[in-house]
Amino acid sequence: MVDVVRAPASSANLGAGFDVFGLAIDLYADVGRGPVPDDAVALDEHHPATRIHGELGGRGPIWLRTSIPMARGLGFSGAVRVAAAALAVTDPGSDSGTAAIAARRGDLLAVVCRHEGHGDNAAASLFGGVTVFRDGAVLPLRVGPALAAASVVAWIPATTTSTDRSRGALSAEVPRSAAVANIARAVQFALAVERDDPELLEGATVDRLHQAERLRMVPDGAAAIEAGGAAGAWCAWLSGSGPTVAMLVPADRTAAVVGSLPTSGHVKVHRIDRRGVRCDVG
Numbered sequence: 001m002v003d004v005v006r007a008p009a010s011s012a013n014l015g016a017g018f019d020v021f022g023l024a025i026d027l028y029a030d031v032g033r034g035p036v037p038d039d040a041v042a043l044d045e046h047h048p049a050t051r052i053h054g055e056l057g058g059r060g061p062i063w064l065r066t067s068i069p070m071a072r073g074l075g076f077s078g079a080v081r082v083a084a085a086a087l088a089v090t091d092p093g094s095d096s097g098t099a100a101i102a103a104r105r106g107d108l109l110a111v112v113c114r115h116e117g118h119g120d121n122a123a124a125s126l127f128g129g130v131t132v133f134r135d136g137a138v139l140p141l142r143v144g145p146a147l148a149a150a151s152v153v154a155w156i157p158a159t160t161t162s163t164d165r166s167r168g169a170l171s172a173e174v175p176r177s178a179a180v181a182n183i184a185r186a187v188q189f190a191l192a193v194e195r196d197d198p199e200l201l202e203g204a205t206v207d208r209l210h211q212a213e214r215l216r217m218v219p220d221g222a223a224a225i226e227a228g229g230a231a232g233a234w235c236a237w238l239s240g241s242g243p244t245v246a247m248l249v250p251a252d253r254t255a256a257v258v259g260s261l262p263t264s265g266h267v268k269v270h271r272i273d274r275r276g277v278r279c280d281v282g
Helices: 048-055 076-088 097-103 105-116 120-127 163-168 176-194 211-215 221-231 251-260
Strands: 004-012 021-033 041-043 062-066 130-134 137-141 151-157 235-238 245-249 265-270
Touching: 004 076, 004 120, 021 076, 021 120, 021 151, 021 265, 048 062, 048 076, 048 105, 062 076, 076 105, 076 120, 097 105, 105 120, 105 137, 120 130, 120 137, 137 176, 151 221, 151 251, 211 221, 211 235, 221 235, 221 245, 221 251, 245 251, 251 265
Parallel strands: none
Antiparallel strands: 004 021, 021 062, 021 130, 041 062, 130 137, 151 245, 151 265, 235 245
């Protein structure tokens, strides 16, 4: 029976892939209909999830249960909207919800992007794994066993970030050399993922378009990136518009990386979610 749909959190940009790359994380938002569980909240008609659910034909009240922190650069709004949109295209009591969602993924992405204003986070929450968002469409990258076994370490400071304010801090123009440098790093990152080659990740998240300006608004953010890399992370980046710093870390270096990070933030350790939005919520 489809009464609950789950969508993973996400980290966007991944350094050089500004507004293009997304990575799904095994931290989830559940949106459901029917009786509200004790660990969930009922959503009123003004909530963004309720609006997108209704726009796609969903009926009745819905509820939300999530452990994704808000305004921390981990795709909270994208995951919630993806889950609500996917729930709307499934039938109560049906056992074919996964097929229904798969058949409508293009429609779901278009609607969520219109509400979100950008699609990099939504693409990762919909498809799982690592995604490329291009001209309103998604190009999923293959996540092999080496990266699937890696830790996604998230250093999360106490501050919050407004995406709109963060974008407003960015320069309207960038030097051609910076754009060329980012193209090269983005290609490097995509190849590292497709080849399942962690060694190729070194330097692949270096960015010259947006991170420097945004990191100025995140105390200890640059220090977290530097410390994580020195302790053994393959790569590190400002997650979305921040303030979270995320990194891909070999499993046997996870404890060392976690211990190296500034104490001004708390740390979560996760994995890449390779499934994306789904109905079979355990």
